[in-house]
Amino acid sequence: xxxxxxxxxxxxxxxxQNVTLSCEQNLNHDAMYWYRQxxxxxxxxxxxxxxxxxxxxxxxxxxxxxxxxxxESFPLTVTSAQKNPTAFYLCASSKDRAYNQxxxxxxxxxxxxx
Amino acid sequence: xxxxxxxxxxxxxxxxxxVTLDCVYETRDTTYYLFWYKQPPSGELVFLxxxxxxxxxxxxxxxxxxxxxxxxxxxxxxxxxxxxxDSAVYFCALRRSGGYQKVTFGTGTKLQVIP
Numbered sequence: 001x002x003x004x005x006x007x008x009x010x011x012x013x014x015x016x017q018n019v020t021l022s023c024e025q026n027l028n029h030d031a032m033y034w035y036r037q038x039x040x041x042x043x044x045x046x047x048x049x050x051x052x053x054x055x056x057x058x059x060x061x062x063x064x065x066x067x068x069x070x071x072e073s074f075p076l077t078v079t080s081a082q083k084n085p086t087a088f089y090l091c092a093s094s095k096d097r098a099y100n101q102x103x104x105x106x107x108x109x110x111x112x113x114x
Numbered sequence: 115x116x117x118x119x120x121x122x123x124x125x126x127x128x129x130x131x132x133v134t135l136d137c138v139y140e141t142r143d144t145t146y147y148l149f150w151y152k153q154p155p156s157g158e159l160v161f162l163x164x165x166x167x168x169x170x171x172x173x174x175x176x177x178x179x180x181x182x183x184x185x186x187x188x189x190x191x192x193x194x195x196x197x198x199x200d201s202a203v204y205f206c207a208l209r210r211s212g213g214y215q216k217v218t219f220g221t222g223t224k225l226q227v228i229p
Contacts, residue, residue, distance in 0.1 A: 004158075040123070040221065041221055042118070042205065042218075042219035042220055042221045042222060043159075043205070043217075043219045045216050045217075048214075048216070050214060056214075058216065059216075088157065090157075090158075090159065092159075097214050099146070099147055099209045099210060099211045099212070099215055100147050100164065100166065100209075102149060102161040102164055103159075103161070103217065104161065105151075105158045105159040105160070106158060107156055107157045107158035108157040108158060110157075
């Protein structure tokens, strides 16, 4: 079964702690994305990567970091600099960066502060 | 700048009723794609349809249909004979052509189908 796997499903962060959200895809997609979803809001882009070893900031990158060392993997680290990290995080991928390609999503990680 | 507006925050219908979810967009580009996604309670967004800005044909897929009207910048989604399984949050999205362009999502419409 091809798809996107996000883990963990639920994550709790203590003050001053960095946490990493995992995103793995076996769709052989080039492009990957991280979104943040808050209640009553649309999805906001945190980071995206169009190809291995390359990534760009989205609209709300402050307090987050990513890496793209392998095509299949695009982990997101929520750093202690992100003062309001409580949200639902969605990872997505698309075949390439072309504008007509739909995005395929994982089932999300819900991050809360302890 | 581009913008997607889903003015209906929440809609409740009784099972078997028809329901239309509105989507209005703003863009100065002539070439773009519009998308609809469904987000069930499990959380993942599921791609439903995409429409090229040059293709104004309406589309029907089973109980789902989409009405794209460039003149009013709208891309509305109708569910006929709604079912409980249709209960979800539905997002409309827009992506421009040219280089890398981010996807702009609406704020979503939560649909509750009551048995």
